Amino acid sequence: MGGYEVIEAASGAEALDLCRRLSPDLVLTDWAMTDMSGLDFCTAFRLLPRSNYGYVLLQTTDTAAQAISAGLEAGVDDFLTKPVIAQDLLARLSACERILRIQEELQDTNAHLRKALLQLSDAQAVMDRDLCEARKLQQGLVRDRSGQFGPFEISLLLRPAGHIGGDLVGFFPIGADRLGLFALDVSGLGVTAALLTAQLSVHLSASADTNIAQRGAQGASGGAGPAGLAHFFNAMMLEEMSTDTYFTMIYGELDRQTGQVRMVQAGHPHPSVQRADGTITHLGRGGMPIGLFEHPLFDEIEVTLHPGDRLLITSDGITEAATPDGQQLGAEGLDAVMRTNAMLHGHAFLESMTWSVSEFCRGERQDDMSALMVEFHATGRVIRLDGVP
Numbered sequence: 001m002g003g004y005e006v007i008e009a010a011s012g013a014e015a016l017d018l019c020r021r022l023s024p025d026l027v028l029t030d031w032a033m034t035d036m037s038g039l040d041f042c043t044a045f046r047l048l049p050r051s052n053y054g055y056v057l058l059q060t061t062d063t064a065a066q067a068i069s070a071g072l073e074a075g076v077d078d079f080l081t082k083p084v085i086a087q088d089l090l091a092r093l094s095a096c097e098r099i100l101r102i103q104e105e106l107q108d109t110n111a112h113l114r115k116a117l118l119q120l121s122d123a124q125a126v127m128d129r130d131l132c133e134a135r136k137l138q139q140g141l142v143r144d145r146s147g148q149f150g151p152f153e154i155s156l157l158l159r160p161a162g163h164i165g166g167d168l169v170g171f172f173p174i175g176a177d178r179l180g181l182f183a184l185d186v187s188g189l190g191v192t193a194a195l196l197t198a199q200l201s202v203h204l205s206a207s208a209d210t211n212i213a214q215r216g217a218q219g220a221s222g223g224a225g226p227a228g229l230a231h232f233f234n235a236m237m238l239e240e241m242s243t244d245t246y247f248t249m250i251y252g253e254l255d256r257q258t259g260q261v262r263m264v265q266a267g268h269p270h271p272s273v274q275r276a277d278g279t280i281t282h283l284g285r286g287g288m289p290i291g292l293f294e295h296p297l298f299d300e301i302e303v304t305l306h307p308g309d310r311l312l313i314t315s316d317g318i319t320e321a322a323t324p325d326g327q328q329l330g331a332e333g334l335d336a337v338m339r340t341n342a343m344l345h346g347h348a349f350l351e352s353m354t355w356s357v358s359e360f361c362r363g364e365r366q367d368d369m370s371a372l373m374v375e376f377h378a379t380g381r382v383i384r385l386d387g388v389p
Helices: 014-020 036-046 064-076 086-141 191-203 213-218 225-240 331-341 346-360
Strands: 026-030 056-062 077-079 146-149 152-159 167-176 178-186 247-255 262-268 270-273 280-282 302-305 310-314 367-378
Touching: 014 026, 014 036, 026 036, 026 086, 036 056, 036 064, 036 191, 056 064, 056 086, 077 086, 152 167, 152 178, 152 346, 167 191, 167 213, 167 367, 178 191, 178 310, 178 367, 213 225, 225 247, 225 262, 270 331, 280 331, 331 346, 346 367
Parallel strands: 026 056, 056 077
Antiparallel strands: 146 152, 152 367, 167 178, 178 247, 247 262, 262 302, 270 280, 270 310, 310 367
């Protein structure tokens, strides 16, 4: 036959052996053979290992629907009615060529897709390794997860939703008797948020050379204060950064001698104060985020902690944690969590709070979670930050 290499077999068994060794593209067989039926042959043919598709054309005199169904079920691709007319045979061979060509194109496409998938998998593995290292570096931005300063204990929680995130919490000394406290949440997730978080951490580090709050304290009496720090960051975001990113923040200064905390709230969730008798109050009026407005208003909040009190500052990843049907934990839910865990302290309290939030949202957490907690223990000796008791 023109354009085709034809190999003949005298029996079904011989044909199967040839198919096993040569993997032909097309098999033209008969319904009735000396050693097996065409259906049995086709069933056995479909079980042979092949790298490409083999097309089966079955000659038959039985064109009943039941016979056609049996043939298709056995794996026959098309039928040729006997006596065979050359024009019908050529038409079916042409159809076979089209189908095999499509199969070949699909195989090539699948091969390219598999190669691309492997390349993407390798790239993803490299990215995951880089993100794991970035996570370690970002976690290192929170230098100390807790601190004891006389009767005051500070505890920190930082849980990114992914490898890296945009939340940051921390504390640092200001002179001998004050502590700087900060919690911030950069808009968005991932690398962009993490990079801005890293830059902001430089201005809130323990180093007096780079920490804007410590530099202010060393300058004019009283320093820039919490609101001044918020204005500094707002100007930095608008004047030095070409980005649509913004962030929310609570920055406060704790006077260890009086227990007074002076804070600025810049779009961050309301701080909560749990008194020794268990009552909970929420502070602040919300405030404006940093990096959105040219002339923002930043109001300061003052609260005095007494022995047995705690101050809790959380990100919206906690208060806005939601169940699968969209119900948020909210401030009331956080109050309930605080009451439930009132007897716990330090990291035990924060870990139990995290567990409660995860249980509430059925483990489907979508945002970073962070928290800063200050506890004024009923007993304790005040130790000055400069080492003088």
